[in-house]
Amino acid sequence: MSFDLVFFGGTGDLTWRKLMPALFQAFRHGKLPEGGRVLAVARDDQSDEQYREWLKERFQEVDTPKRPSDEEFSRFAEMLFYRRMDLSQPEHYQRLKAWVDERQADTVVLYLATSPHLFPVICEQLGHAGLNTPRIRVVLEKPLGHDLQSAQQINRVVRSVFDENQAFRIDHYLGKPSVQNLMALRFGNVLFEPLWRRENIANIQITLAESIGVGTRGDFYDRTGALRDMVQNHALQLLTMIAMEPPSSADADAIRDEKLKVLRSLKPFTPESVRREVVRGQYRSGTVDGKAAAAYLEETKVPRGSSTETFVALRTEVQNWRWAGVPFYLRTGKRLAARDAEIVVNFRPTPHNIFPAGSALSNKLVIKLQPEDGLELHLLAAKGTGQQEALSPVFLDLDFDKAFPSERVGAYERLLLDAIAGRLNLFVRSDEQEQAWRWVEPILETWQRDGGDGLRTYPAGTWGPPAASALVARDGYTWSEEQ
Template identity: 40%
Template sequence: MNNFNTIKPTIILIFGATGDLAKRKLFPAFYNLYLDGRMPEKFEIIALGRAENSDDQFRSYVSDNLNTFSRNKIVSQEKFLQFASHITYLKNDIDEDESYLVLQKYLDSRDSTFGERANRLFYLSIAPSFIATISKNINKLGLAANPEQDRIIIEKPFGYNKSSAIQLNELLSQTFKEEQIYRIDHYLGKETVQNILAFRFGNSMFEPLWNRTYIDSVQITVAEEVGVEDRGGFYEDAGALKDMIQNHLMQILTMVAMEAPTSLQSDEIRNRKADVLKAIRRITPEEVAHYTVRGQYDHGAIKGKPVPGYIQEKGVAKNSTTETFVAMKFYLDNWRWQGVPFYVRTGKRMQEKQSSIVIQFRPVPHSTFSFGKEGMMPNRLIINIQPAMDIRLQFMTKKPGLSLSLKPAEMVFDYFSCSNQTPEAYETLLLDAILGDPTLFMRSDQVEEAWDVVTTIQEAWENDKSLNLHKYEAGSWGPEAADALLARQGHAWISNTYNEIKEEADGNYF
């Protein structure tokens, strides 16, 4: 276990501290780490924003948000005040040189107070268009001049295509060394995603089966009930391909498909992930319509409540062809996975919120039972990421009774049965950043390879904005074309939904 009291004094600078991400995720994460005794003994959070605020006003604002968004509410006012005493608010105008001079003087004064040069963690919770300005000013004043002590966290989207991602990497490299740059993808901080490594490489019974000989197909689903809400303007420029497939789903895919690392060193694990991205067979422009399905939600109902279609949302053009749903099929050209289809899908306004991985094993080659192979259910390993957090192994077993007939059954490892206080993803990732562990963060080559995977798809859709665009009813599992994508190879989407899981727990399933 890390001894957090031995960590050097740490100053965390949050650009955009009054924004939505900071109030919903960042301050709750730091608060929970503090309650768990996982913050350095000496630390300070400098909240940077354009608005006029005193320290007390901003601390009160943080208090209100913790009671709304934190997994641990404020039970002890004394504990909160201890935490809040580490928060300082500084008015900061990203475009003004004077703001950075003020910041430099303040950092120097804090180093004097600490009695040594503190570690500095710069968190850019701002629009991507401001990254260049902040980076250049940090460089000009030498605010992050120590590669061993200073780090910067960049939120997605990291670029909007491959060329812009390369340009952003080059820009950041003028100020920071690669080991200082922490490109964050909160999905990699989720407990069940991290457990994929432990599950695969900590158990001898599964890894020998984790290849083309025994696995028939892999599915990765990230479905959301919500629509674009008040982010229509942002989503018009993003779409599901850039917002979800290029980062979240690609990173989950690398965890599932990577080769065994020789150690848990960060570069070793990230090398293996990069290998997966390089092995993904690139889809040619002529193949885009065959391997991909894009959709856009129409009006419908979620849990019985009517909801509007995408083009009725605020900030969305009435003739918009932006996709809110994507399904596609990938192949990996390497020895382990040759010929195994990887199906990924993501969508908004889906029937239920669900993030899951389904590993479907090949059917038995011959059935000795009277009903033949038709009555057999495939063996599956299902890793539920959210809202359920569990790992499920589905297999066939004998029905109780005198006849020799089979029925499906499950073995389940449920995270909630072990702990109902699982750390949030941002807690894990921010702690790693404080400790200087980049394992769960993306490296520049990973980002560029992930963009390369989707480049031809992105270009084909931009050149023909109506290509393969299907409407689907809000509250459904997406367009029928997504089902047809799998049906061509005799597969179907596995929606082991949260409601079904709850029914099974009550004894009504299987």
């Protein structure tokens, strides 16, 4: 299958830090279809060869195992091309169409790795230029909008130009092997599904923690914040995967229909419940990995006195028969104690404990997303030292990198290959995305009214404000690292 892949924003951070390295890995692994061309478009004026040299230099900044050798890059670069493009100029889209029409590739993927506010302009111009035929797909990078209204506006424009099955709204967390294996765990095995309900599960925790700060992205991050950056998309998508009912098939819409039902079942927020069940924080100076870390307000391009949150923890419930009364805790933040993304399913204790004191721990399933991908099933076992001994915790550990050493692909690599192949299963549908915005909107509105009131600070290198621990403790639970 021949394909053309066009990166709008071809010199931007996302393209050279994430997308091009992922594409190279697909090339290195022999997974890219034959007959592919890759075109980067941006405002800079440079030739194909100049762009290839520029990208080769950028590749020296990616992780060592992912860097190409000179010979590998030389072969990879044969498919790379560059065109200068002003996204506001209609004639430049006609030039792009002429490049696409030089050959009739089976598939054309247009990847919008630009600021979301440019999506409507780009899509409208693509439509005017005739770059919306059935063989063309458009990939929309997050964040898709700044609030519900802007998301709906973007989707209206996208739908006016492309059919829904041509629009690939990307959330790279859905491309992680552990998330894919969550589907396999639940719907490919008989073991867990009978337990996957309120009678057996005490609570579910989703943590997306980063140890880094905002770096040089202070101006972007200050307009965004942790709620928009991580909760509205990544965390809620993970929640839907955990809580969804078994779909009728592996068809993309069957899966996305069930995810949408979960989003519509989430307990809605009121101003009072926002103040009670949502914790927002901002990191102050501290120590991370033994090194001094500046406060958020001291970061480059962060406005003085900003009340933008770098941490969010919240409690919610899925109001249906399977999950009624089970708390779901979501937590994300910058400058936390570790880079750690995981989903923890805490099971209820046995109804009657016959073992000595100290055996009251419960089982839990840990789905690890980063820095490694894997599953841990925590059980209780006897050491065999005596009849009345307390049980001790043990766990079964499945490391996907060790289990499938030659078959692993990164999140962006998987999603790029799926976009080229036209597989929509791991992409977000417009009604899903809008419903997620609809659910977080009361939080944003309450925070806007409250200003800086309720914003808590936490030292860099910790797990966030103490109020986040209190949020969980009110239900009698603790966060996973405290267990």
